[in-house]
Amino acid sequence: MAVISTGQTFSDGEQVTAAKLNNAVNGSTFDSGAVDNASTQLSGGAIIVKDAGITTAKIADAAITKAKIENVASMKVLGNTTGSPAAPSEVSVLDEDDLVSDSATALATQQSIKAYVDNGGSSLVLDGYQYLPSGLLMQWGTTSYNPTDGASGTIRSFPIAFPTACFSITANDYGSGANSVAIVASSVSQLTCWGKNNAGDYTTTVIKYIAIGH
Secondary structure, eight states: OOSEEOSOOOOTTOOOOHHHHHHHHHTOEEOGGGOOSSSEEEETTEEEEOTTOSOGGGSOTTOSOGGGSOOOOTTEEEEOOSSSOOOOEEEEEEOOTTOTTOOSSOEEOHHHHHHIIIIITEEOSSSEEEEOTTSOEEEEEEEEEOGGGOTTOEEEEOSSOOSSOEEEEEEEEOSSSOSEEEEEEEOSSEEEEEEEOTTSOOOOEEEEEEEEEO
8 A cells, every 4th residue: 555645647658857747746745554543643644643643652761861851940849739630740859947937838858948947846945845756845834913903814825826726734833823724715826824822712823833735
């Protein structure tokens, strides 16, 4: 089966000229037998690759090299963070020692993770906190209870808010004044403490607490 149709037809005894030879070559087109109509097809006499003509089976293993992939911007990697199957896209790589972006779709550098674990996971001061490897967060602090704050007690913010929940708080009197100390309310960001002496009088006192959560 012919795969090329010439651009010039000659008959017996016909004179061959340069113009006719040029026509035979320049006017030639591919015939239908030159394509399989599965992966290739004819278009205006030329062979083109059909849509979806290149299948996975036709690509040799390891044939796509890094050099053939579109350039990726600095501090980006290819991935999918949509939560469902999708074409890959550029995903940010953040170098933040405090992980301040708190991103659910970006990656962190090894250096920033180490810096956060070494330094950003704790604040070892009078009112401070400590993250444990399990994700447990311990916080501690000091506050003064004063009668002028009202019968409900003194509201004290934690050094940092618990990301999810505060499990437990322990408080005690540190100094003179209160004989009874209690935590009457708490949230992920603050506590309300209360204290009084045995005579029933509200007195100024220093209260220290430890809070645990995650």
